[in-house]
Amino acid sequence: MALDRLVVTDFRNIEHCDLSFSSHMNILVGDNGSGKTSLLEAIFFLGHGRSFRSQLTNRVIRHQQAKLVLFGQVLDQHNSKLPLGLAKGRDGQSEVKLGGEKQQTLAQLANVLPIQLITPEGFTLLAGGPKYRRAYIDWGVFHQEPQFFELWRRVKRITKQRNALLKTVRTYQPLAVWDAELSRLSEQVSALRQGYIEQLLPRVETLCQAFLPEYQCQLKYSRGWDADTPLQTVLEQNFQRDSQFGYTTVGPHKADLRLRINGTPVEDVLSRGQLKLLVCALRLAQGQDLTQTTGKQCIYLIDDFASELDAEKRGLLAQQLAETRAQVFISCISADQVSEMMIEQPVVFHVKQGEISQQ
Template identity: 45%
Template sequence: MGIDRLQIQNLRNVQAATLQPAGGLNLIYGDNGSGKTSVLEAIWFLSVGRSFRTHLAPRAIRHESPDMVLFARTQAGEKLGLRRGREGESEVRINGERPERLADLAACLPLQLISPESFALLLEGPQARREFIDWGAFHSDPQFIGIWSRYRRLLKQRNQLLRQQAPNAQFAIWDKQLSEYGEALTAIRKRWVSSLNATLTGIISQFLPDLPIRVNFSQGWDAKTPLSEVIHGQLERDKQLGYTVSGPHKADLRLRVGNLPVQDGLSRGQLKLLVCALKIAQGRILEEKEAGRGCVYLVDDLASELDESHRALLLDQLKCTGEQVFVTAIEPSQLVMVQWNKRFHVEQGRVTEQN
């Protein structure tokens, strides 16, 4: 899995760049503000359709350009194209055709991003962790996206009825469907999390040895009770509040070190290593489940927060995945412990391959 060609036009300070990345480890280096993160952002756009730095895509368009145009060819030969305009316009193409849904892009180019934004996984609310679980659920089970979309629609409709104080009899049909889709969604998530836990334990024992880290999946309602019973039993309370209190939309991944939540019990560098362990574990399981599938890793500013031995350990783990990896750094001398397959220097938005 990976890309063998990337073209960027008018993304941030990159007016035009073409890269032919290697299958293994790619280093992107340059001074502050040169455009390194923007190269990773381009790849992310081509998988997710949006930025990881801003929810306002037009902000990523180069000043004074009407739009940005991105293109990648995957190693499997698929051609992914994306254009975003200043007025919010968005055009996506896979092999020249408009895909049915945006998620088709992600299916062609699964990514794991490790960047300062990824700390949200440990430091912020449950949404980032649900998205993390759902990344795995989406890539491991083709039925997931359909079930997930249906559940979301049903939940929205039920919440509307709750706000309208609809008579109880009207809920029966919605609640039945909501429970069925909710249980199906949760079964896929559970399968994924149990594989994740098995793989994660091995990686954590290398990255954070001797720390009692535990990862528990919380499904969003009392695990001993069927969802239909919970939803039925809470109708009156949900009506008072105007929304559905329990269900898979409240799922979370609880991460603890000993008795403490990890954000209180780990140092900044340890948190970064835990984020890396989680992301690498996701990618590994995908590869194990479906040989040759795997994912591309984007690691922004790998060196920050980590001492030399942990940088080496992380690079070694990334190399061992056998996947395509993009790492950014200010100086190559920060990461001398590994042989790069290709190195790209970035200077004022210009990207040049180095020998």
């Protein structure tokens, strides 16, 4: 998959732009605050229906405008063009079009436009809470297992209903029927996640060895409850505790991916530059696995690429990206900062105060 064209209207400081991209390497050059990250954010927004910088839609829509509008044209693996569009107003209402058809879903957009994001704040994948690592796992499962999205949606809905009941019931019995269904669905979700991590692990290990040869990294999936006990049994055993807290304390919504180096959390061992390389390894592994499994390419968005990586490591990452044949967008202050990325001729865009021009 490649984003062939992007039209942006009233997004952040970008009033309007209509851009055509290379299917491989695209470099965004400009000073800090010029709008480079906003363009990456617009691409991410088109594929996810949300920002990676703010949860508030009003902060993303350009000042004094009623809504933002994004239009894209995607080339699939057969080189066919698929139009997609997203409009979002200050009231949070979205309008999604796919292939010219209205009333499509954000999940359909995400399926068409698989995106991997690497930013200076990307360390949260390693050092942040479990939700970031669950999101990492679920990205891969979503793009490979068609039934996952609906299963996970139902699990979240039942968990929400269970949490509401916990605030009113005095005995476990009213929860038993809910827990039976929750357990059945949760076991399926967990099996899909576990299978995906087992499939992904060899690629992660290979890339970690390439990026961080001095370390041996270990990954382990934790499903969110005792591995040897059925979830329904654990939910019944934890009823008093859950009632006290007012929410469900075990289940697939507590799953995690634990990353260690010789048994020690990675953030306690690696420098910031090494952590960034590990994040790159994890993201690249997912992209490679997606292509191998489905034939689809993901799009890589890399913000402030040069920070915390020396020339050798930048060159190594460039080589790995080139081998994927994926579409890449990189932001930097000067093209000299990413000279190691020039394995093939890139398309370079200059960004200044929200105005974007191709060099």
